[in-house]
Amino acid sequence: MAAESVARAAVATTDKATPSSEASDQTQAESAPAEGGRRDPFLIPKEPKGGDLAEQMEGIGPLPPGKRGLLISQLRLEGVVRQSGDKPMIAVVANTTNRAYFLRENDEVYNGVVSKITPDSIYFTENVRTPGGPMGSREVIKRLGSGPGENR
Numbered sequence: 656m657a658a659e660s661v662a663r664a665a666v667a668t669t670d671k672a673t674p675s676s677e678a679s680d681q682t683q684a685e686s687a688p689a690e691g692g693r694r695d696p697f698l699i700p701k702e703p704k705g706g707d708l709a710e711q712m713e714g715i716g717p718l719p720p721g722k723r724g725l726l727i728s729q730l731r732l733e734g735v736v737r738q739s740g741d742k743p744m745i746a747v748v749a750n751t752t753n754r755a756y757f758l759r760e761n762d763e764v765y766n767g768v769v770s771k772i773t774p775d776s777i778y779f780t781e782n783v784r785t786p787g788g789p790m791g792s793r794e795v796i797k798r799l800g801s802g803p804g805e806n807r
Contacts, residue, residue, distance in 0.1 A: 718765055722756055725764040727779050732797045735774055744772040748797070767795070775799050 718724035725748070733755065734747040746758045746769070758777065762769045767781040776798040785791050 722758065722762055722764060725750060725756060727764060727767050727781050727795050727797075730764075730797060732777050732799050734799070735772060735777075737774075744774070746772045746777040748777065767792075770794070 718726070729751045730748045732746060733749050736745045736747065736757075737743075738745075743760055747755055748758055749755050758764075758769050758772075760769055760772055764779070766783075767779045769777060770780045771778040776796050779795040779797070780792050781795045783791050783793055
């Protein structure tokens with residue numbers, strides 16, 4: 656009888672250890688590359704955490720072409736043009752791909768509207784989602800020479 660109880664105890668401990676070892680094997684398979692340094696093509700890669708652009712782009716999908724697909728956070732002001740004294744100003748902006756766009760007052764971009772253009776800056780009214788869920792708006796100003804990495 657003593658031998659039966661020892662055998663049952665041994666079987667019970669191996670049964671308990673099996674699920675935890677399977678779980679650890681699964682986490683190792685998800686995080687480690689497969690043999691030969693290649694990733695398993697049948698595993699879905701995990702999304703990277705953080706990053707302000709990743710947070711902004713979450714759930715957006717492909718952006719529309721042209722001005723309507725511009726994100727305010729990715730724009731930098733390259734210059735401002737005025738044809739004559741009575742005509743409104745035109746802002747020349749560039750996005751991360753260094754493609755130039757001409758924006759006028761009241762032009763819509765993906766996440767806002769151009770509210771005002773001055774000789775040295777452009778003002779946007781950006782639509783933002785607050786942590787509680789409702790949409791809000793804020794004013795964003797892009798000035799000449801104030802882009803990241805520019806020393807003007």
